[in-house]
Amino acid sequence: MTASQLPQRSARVLTKRVSGREGFKINWWLTALMLVASLTVLLPLYFTVAMALKTPDQIGTGTGLAWPNPLNWENFAAAYVATNFPRAFMSTAFVTVFSVLGSLACSSLVAYAIARNWNHRFFRGAFVYLLSAMFIPFPVIILPLIKQTALLGLDNPAGVVFLHVLGGISFNALLYIAFVRSIPVELEESARMDGATTWQVFRKIIFPLLAPMNATVGIFAFLGSWNDFLLPQMMIADPALQTLPVVQMLFQGEFNTNYSLAFASYLMAMAPTLVVYILAQRWVLSGVMRGAVK
Amino acid sequence: MKAAVPATLPSRRSLFRVAGLAGAAALIPLSGCAGHAGQQNGVTTLRFMQNKPEVVNYFDQVIKDFEALNPDIRVIQDFNEGNFVPGLVRNDPPDVVTRGFAKATADFVKKGIFADLSDLPAASTIDPEMQELISSWGQYNGNEVSALPFSLAAAGVIYNRDIFDANGVAVPTTWDEFVAACETFKAAGITPIYGTFKDSWTLAQGMFDYVSGGSLDTAEFFTRINGKGADISAGAAESFTTNFGPALRQMLQLVSYSQNGASSKNYADGNAAFAKGQAAMYLQGPWALSQLVSANKDIRVGTFPLPVTNNPEETKARVNVDMALSITRNTPNMAAARRFVAYLLEPSVVNTYNEKNAAFSPLKDAPPVTNPQISGLDESVRKARYYQGAGTYFPPSVPLHNYIQSFVYSKNGDQFLAALDDEWRRVAERTAV
Numbered sequence: 251m252t253a254s255q256l257p258q259r260s261a262r263v264l265t266k267r268v269s270g271r272e273g274f275k276i277n278w279w280l281t282a283l284m285l286v287a288s289l290t291v292l293l294p295l296y297f298t299v300a301m302a303l304k305t306p307d308q309i310g311t312g313t314g315l316a317w318p319n320p321l322n323w324e325n326f327a328a329a330y331v332a333t334n335f336p337r338a339f340m341s342t343a344f345v346t347v348f349s350v351l352g353s354l355a356c357s358s359l360v361a362y363a364i365a366r367n368w369n370h371r372f373f374r375g376a377f378v379y380l381l382s383a384m385f386i387p388f389p390v391i392i393l394p395l396i397k398q399t400a401l402l403g404l405d406n407p408a409g410v411v412f413l414h415v416l417g418g419i420s421f422n423a424l425l426y427i428a429f430v431r432s433i434p435v436e437l438e439e440s441a442r443m444d445g446a447t448t449w450q451v452f453r454k455i456i457f458p459l460l461a462p463m464n465a466t467v468g469i470f471a472f473l474g475s476w477n478d479f480l481l482p483q484m485m486i487a488d489p490a491l492q493t494l495p496v497v498q499m500l501f502q503g504e505f506n507t508n509y510s511l512a513f514a515s516y517l518m519a520m521a522p523t524l525v526v527y528i529l530a531q532r533w534v535l536s537g538v539m540r541g542a543v544k
Numbered sequence: 545m546k547a548a549v550p551a552t553l554p555s556r557r558s559l560f561r562v563a564g565l566a567g568a569a570a571l572i573p574l575s576g577c578a579g580h581a582g583q584q585n586g587v588t589t590l591r592f593m594q595n596k597p598e599v600v601n602y603f604d605q606v607i608k609d610f611e612a613l614n615p616d617i618r619v620i621q622d623f624n625e626g627n628f629v630p631g632l633v634r635n636d637p638p639d640v641v642t643r644g645f646a647k648a649t650a651d652f653v654k655k656g657i658f659a660d661l662s663d664l665p666a667a668s669t670i671d672p673e674m675q676e677l678i679s680s681w682g683q684y685n686g687n688e689v690s691a692l693p694f695s696l697a698a699a700g701v702i703y704n705r706d707i708f709d710a711n712g713v714a715v716p717t718t719w720d721e722f723v724a725a726c727e728t729f730k731a732a733g734i735t736p737i738y739g740t741f742k743d744s745w746t747l748a749q750g751m752f753d754y755v756s757g758g759s760l761d762t763a764e765f766f767t768r769i770n771g772k773g774a775d776i777s778a779g780a781a782e783s784f785t786t787n788f789g790p791a792l793r794q795m796l797q798l799v800s801y802s803q804n805g806a807s808s809k810n811y812a813d814g815n816a817a818f819a820k821g822q823a824a825m826y827l828q829g830p831w832a833l834s835q836l837v838s839a840n841k842d843i844r845v846g847t848f849p850l851p852v853t854n855n856p857e858e859t860k861a862r863v864n865v866d867m868a869l870s871i872t873r874n875t876p877n878m879a880a881a882r883r884f885v886a887y888l889l890e891p892s893v894v895n896t897y898n899e900k901n902a903a904f905s906p907l908k909d910a911p912p913v914t915n916p917q918i919s920g921l922d923e924s925v926r927k928a929r930y931y932q933g934a935g936t937y938f939p940p941s942v943p944l945h946n947y948i949q950s951f952v953y954s955k956n957g958d959q960f961l962a963a964l965d966d967e968w969r970r971v972a973e974r975t976a977v
Contacts, residue, residue, distance in 0.1 A: 306838035332600075393633050400634035484630040489591075489622040496624055503598040504644075505811070505831035 298520075301513035302326070309509050325514035333497045333515055342476060342493040343522075345407045345414070349475035350468050352415035353422055357467060358460055360419055361426030362452055366435075377427070383420040388480070396484060405487040413485070414475045422467045429463040430456065469530055476523060494519045588880040589618045593631075593638035595867060597623045598834075602897060610887050617880045632657065639875040640884055645691055645865035646936040650681035658690035658870040664882060666889035667692055673928040674906045677865055680763055680932075691868035692889065693906035695898050698847075698921040698930065699749065699829030699862045702836075705844040705916075707734060707824045715848045715920065717856040719794070726801040729824045737798060738823035739806030740814035741952055744945035750827030751798045752948050753862050753933030755791040758852030766937040774972040776965055784964040792957040794852060798827070799952055807953065819843055829862070830902040833917050848920040849929075861924040862933050866903060939975075942967045 297314065302325055304318040329335070360380070367373040399409040433456065441451050457464075482493040498519065501512035594603055600623055607619045622638060631637035641658075643649045652658065661667055667675075667689060674693045684690055708715070711732055716722040726736035740746045756762060768782045778785040799806075803823065811832075818826045819839035826832070827850070836843055849861040869888060871881045888894060891907055898905040902918050904925050913922045924930055938944045944964075951960035 307840065309839070393630070396630045396633045400636065405634055405636075483624060483626045487627070487631065487634065487636060489620060489624060489627075492624060500597045500600060500623065503596060503831070505829075506598050506835055507812075508598075 298513050298517060301509055302517050303514075304510050306508075306510060322510065325510045326518065329501075329511045329515035329518065332500055332511065333494070335494075335515075335518060337490065338492065338494045338497040339519075341407055341491050342495075342519075345410050345478075345482070345493055346472060346475045348408075348411040349414035349418075350471045352411060353418045353471035354464055354468055356415055357419050357422030358426050358457060358464070359452070361423045361430050362456055364423065365427045365430035366438075377423075380420045380423055383417075384424075388417070392480070392484060399485060400487075405485055407482070407486060407491055407493070410475075410478070410482050410485055410493075413481060414471070414478070418467075418471055418474070422470070425467060426460065426463055429460060433459050465530055469526070472526055472530075473523065587616055587618050588877050589620060590640060590877055590880055590884055591620050591622060591638040592640045592884065593622045593625065593628060594642045595623075595625050595644055596642075599897070599901065602900065606888070606893055606897075610884060613887075614880075614883060617883065619884060635874070637872045637874075639872060639877050639881045641870045641872065642694060642867040643691070643870065645678050645681070645693070645868040646932070647681070647939065649691070649868065653684055653690040654682055656684045657873060658684070659873045659875070659878065660684075660688040660690065661692055661869075661871065661882075661885070662687070662689040664692070664886060666886045669889065669908060670906050671908045671910075671928075674865070677863065677932060678868060691865075691870045692885070693865045694867040694869045694888065694894060695865070695901065696904040696906055696925070697830050697864050697866040698849075698904055698918065698925050699864075700754070700847045700849040700921055700924075702818070702826040702828050702832065702845050702847050702917075704818070704821055704824055705846050707821060711824075713824075715846070716851055717859065718851050718854040720854055722851055723797070725824075730801065735803040735823040736801040737803075737825045737827060738809075738814050738818050739799070739802030740809045740811050741802075741807045741949060742810040742813075744949040746811055746814070746828070747948045747952055748935040748945045749829065749862070749933055751795045752791075753935050754827060754850040755794045755798070755852055756788060756934040757862055757931040758850060758858070758860055759791050759794070760787055762931045762934045762937065766934075769968065774969055776969045776972065778962050778965045783961075784968070785958070785961040788961055788964075789957065791852075792951070792960070795952070796955055796957075799955075815839060829864075830918055833902050845917055846920050847918050849924045858929075859924065860929045860931055861921045863904075863925070863930040864932060864936065939971050941971055 300314070300317060301309065303321045303323065304325075305322045308318050308322075364373050364377050364380075395413065396405070399405055399413070402409075404412060437455055437459075438451050441455050446454065477495060478493070479495040483496045486492050486496075498512065498515050501508040501515065592603070592607070594600075600621065603621050607621060611618060625643075628637065628641065628643075637657075643652075670692055674696055675689070677696075678691050678693060679689070703715070707729070711728055711734070713725045713728055714721075716725050729736040765782075765787055769776060769784075772780060772782045776783055780786065803809075809817070812835075814826065814828070815832055815835040816839055817823065818832075819836045821840075821843070830847070833845065836845060849859050851859040853859070869885050871878065871885060875881050889907075891905075891910070894907060895905045895910055897903075898910075899913075899915065902915055904910070904913065904918075904921075912926070913919050935944055935948075942964075947960055947963055947967075951957065954960075
């Protein structure tokens with residue numbers, strides 16, 4: 251929702267307890283509830299930032315709420331060196347970028363094919379087949395997958411990308427199919443009249459119309475692959491190609507955790523997620539059928 | 545609410561273009577350094593997987609020194625232990641491995657995953673008593689040496705030297721002296737033992753292992769109970785019920801000397817509180833020492849083995865083989881791997897490592913430990929008065945830690961031991977061949 255929508259909307263929700271300037275009615279109870287709810291995000295974030303700036307002896311003292319004084323910025327430099335941050339970052343970025351692009355491309359194609367061929371039994375069966383994949387817990391199949399990917403020479407970040415794209419198809423296609431169904435077939439028919447091929451219809455008409463769903467799927471794919479731990483940990487054979495979440499285990503021994511370095515490193519790893527969230531939330535929240543039928 | 549997003553965002557298309565470029569840029573260095581370990585231009589590449597992320601820097605230095613002496617070998621260090629089993633599945637495991645040696649690693653040994661190291665010259669420099677800690681778990685083909693100890697962690701009672709001195713308490717050598725010391729602290733208003741019962745593993749490795757290990761021969765007990773197999777019952781001479789009763793009474797005594805509210809404290813709380821001098825003693829292993837010092841660099845601590853009987857000669861320390869060196873059986877780089885293992889077991893490497901990490905060297909002629917934090921355990925280790933914790937003998941399918949925790953809360957020893965006997969019998973039934 252955009253800034254201009256919000257006050258009108260809350261005004262509509264509002265029935266009693268009206269106050270504020272003319273035309274703006276503020277529901278103080280709801281606002282208070284939202285403030286409290288926002289603490290669930292802000293408080294852990296505060297701890298993360300504060301922890302990243304503490305020296306080890308500052309960690310042990312007080313409630314943990316106190317802001318560290320003096321600030322210990324060296325944690326970031328130390329974590330940067332210890333994790334070999336640029337290398338791990340590039341590896342994670344590689345996995346993430348291609349997982350997102352792959353998920354968008356593959357899942358939307360699958361969804362388009364299934365949704366527009368719903369009268370064929372084969373495609374309905376394919377839909378059920380893809381859905382059934384969601385019922386198989388990932389840890390059950392991980393060792394066979396490792397064996398398979400090793401035979402195919404995919405025990406590296408490329409294999410992780412492949413599995414992310416593949417593993418995401420069932421859930422993403424489910425999202426896309428529902429969305430494709432809501433797009434009027436008449437749009438496609440008019441394009442066909444003008445001589446468009448199926449690929450052109452998909453590329454020029456359907457895929458742009460899928461924009462809101464692309465944003466949703468893209469965000470899921472981004473978060474899933476950026477934060478993934480288990481798959482890269484077990485699949486990537488060469489430690490030099492390991493991704494950030496796995497490399498960050500460096501700060502956690504069996505009985506020892508280097509909290510300040512760990513949190514400095516987590517913050518650095520979180521930065522891209524924050525940036526993507528700020529950039530992408532507009533697309534997710536913007537009008538669902540924006541520019542669909544003109 | 546103000547618009548959080550500036551109006552002039554890059555278009556989706558240009559963002560994708562940037563993302564694509566970033567991805568392509570990522571590909572170039574990746575493809576450059578990809579490629580499997582092995583032989584290349586006469587240089588053998590070894591993969592060395594070690595189990596302690598906190599000592600990566602030490603091994604980086606060791607590897608540097610080794611490579612300088614052996615220009616034909618390159619060693620890649622990997623601390624991602626979670627990749628060991630996948631490595632086996634891929635049939636491409638690391639060449640040299642260190643693992644904490646207990647039941648889980650012993651299972652790998654029994655399956656013949658590691659090569660025989662008995663003919664390695666360095667194997668004869670190792671204290672046979674410490675080698676026995678590994679071979680007691682079973683040897684492949686009955687006589688192979690699948691792992692060589694690299695570091696031995698000895699655990700006992702960590703005590704605050706300043707609090708002991710201020711109250712005129714000497715390090716206790718008998719159970720009665722220990723109880724008297726606890727009473728002295730209690731009378732002075734000092735918590736005798738800091739309990740962290742919320743983390744149930746601290747109860748298992750602490751009081752459960754210490755008291756049982758000090759009062760009975762754990763290795764022998766588990767050999768007997770394993771021999772009994774699925775026939776075990778509470779009344780049998782081999783059962784937990786028959787053997788662990790006295791230990792439980794002493795455990796409850798230790799519980800009574802812990803602070804109020806110990807059940808809501810975890811390991812990290814315990815480290816912070818003990819570092820601040822909130823208790824005289826702490827039932828933890830050497831792994832806690834670095835945490836204590838990092839929380840309070842001025843703390844003066846020592847460690848003594850918990851005396852469980854009134855005969856000081858019987859006092860034993862809890863040990864575990866924190867790192868054991870192995871070479872995977874099918875490595876194509878056997879010769880290079882053996883040279884690396886031999887280098888790691890050179891006194892200058894292995895002794896320095898253990899000195900730096902508050903652990904004991906496995907070499908026969910290791911110098912005596914001078915680190916005041918653990919020197920109190922030196923005699924026990926040198927005279928081989930030690931045991932591996934009873935808790936480490938349990939299969940992971942028995943939730944031992946939770947049983948111990950509920951015993952500490954309910955104080956119902958009979959129920960606890962009967963449950964252990966039941967669990968043990970059920971596992972034996974399931975795994976019987």
